[in-house]
Amino acid sequence: MVLHSVRSVKMRKAQHNEIEKMNKNTLSDAEVSELQQQLWQKNEQGKTPTVYAILGGARDKQIERIIRQGELKSSCLIDGKLTYQMSIAAPYIVRLEFNHPQTIEILKKGWGNNWGIFAITYSPATLINVRQNCRKIAMVKSPEGKNLYFRYYDPRVLRIYLSACDTSEANKVFGPITDFILEGQDNGVIHRYRRTEQGVVDVNINLLNITAIKNQTVKPGLLEISKQQISAFKAVRFKRFITEMELHLSTYFAPQTTSLIEQELLNSWVNTNVKHAQDFGFITELDICRYLNVAIIQGESVKDAPWLQAIMAESLFPSTKATLIEEKSLELLDQEHQAVVKELDKVNLLHLERFYQKHHKKVLGVGVPLFDLRFEDDKALKSWMFRVGKQCINVGLTDEMALDIWLDIAMRYGENFPKENWAILSETQKEALSPSAILFHLSAQQPHKQSA
Structure with missing residues (x-):
């Protein structure tokens, strides 16, 4: 539901990075220029509008910082002293200025990422008037008579609401505001909603003759949300x-x-x-x-x-x-994983046992006399060969030739021969080379000095 409800903090944190990837559109300078032309479009009388951005701080933690550190006149839409966390998530209204650096930053980063909506007004409407109206419509009444917080400053919400509201509801939402300008669901779409005798119309899309509304009577009480709108x-x-x-x-x-x-x-x-x-x-x-x-x-x-x-x-x-x-x-x-690990351990143990039976004489005949390897007894020899074999298996090289070559390197350079600089062991390269090719390459990487 897009009306305010308690969302799980854990869910928000779990999805934060994912949603951030989805919402990193940034406008180009040309797109910002085009958007500003839309925002500061003169009316039929040739008057230049005053433009306000109404932004939901919860949408992006940059919003509060941009407003706080900026020079443009702004106000929080929640009265009273706020905690730090509340101030970051609160909605704000900012009076924009054409081509101002802060305006450009808000448009460049916020448009297309659902940061907020833009209100177009003309004199005598003031920041105080617009802020009061924004605060009034933030609380609405459900069909069941419950008071709900209305996140109208989310363009995805206001697009739906304005497309379905009647004249009376529109009068309450618009108040001193002439137009609402919202980003579209698709990139590049700009909606300009206006009250007319025909109802609320998107004047950027509707090509009919638009008759400005004359009766702007506002019914007292909270704005009411219908079942159809909630649906x-x-x-x-x-x-x-x-x-x-x-x-x-x-x-x-x-x-x-x-x-x-x-x-x-x-x-x-x-x-x-x-x-x-x-x-x-x-x-x-x-x-x-x-x-x-x-x-x-x-x-x-x-x-x-x-x-x-x-x-x-x-x-x-x-x-x-x-x-x-x-x-x-x-x-x-976890139980399945442990079962798989045990099964792999059994398989690897068989590999190591065959490895020992096949090559222990080679270690005694070559490693001991040529590379000065020393073992107290057969148990120590087997333990050493198992450690060497496990190193090879742990990097994904399990066939007999791989174990044989790894053993040669270990006899020549010691069981703890350097491996940290062997980029050849990366997954992409392992897929392209056979185990023997990898190990011949690794052997060539070793220093010529014996280090057994």
């Missing part, structure tokens, strides 16, 4: 959440999502499993995200798993259930 807000919020989840999963669960992405099925998978999460009673975005984490790891059929069904059958809060199934999934994943 529209929820639909947009849900669509954005799906996009965020696609990015979240593809970032943190790349191995599991690669095939879905290649087949263009990730969006469908997310929608399907969000529905499964909702069927289980998960409502908050954090709880749904946790369910998706489990489903992408354990598979979509996890919804029918006995352990998950058992947790869901308990009399617990949904958030507690979401936490428990995520913890259980991680526990199962």
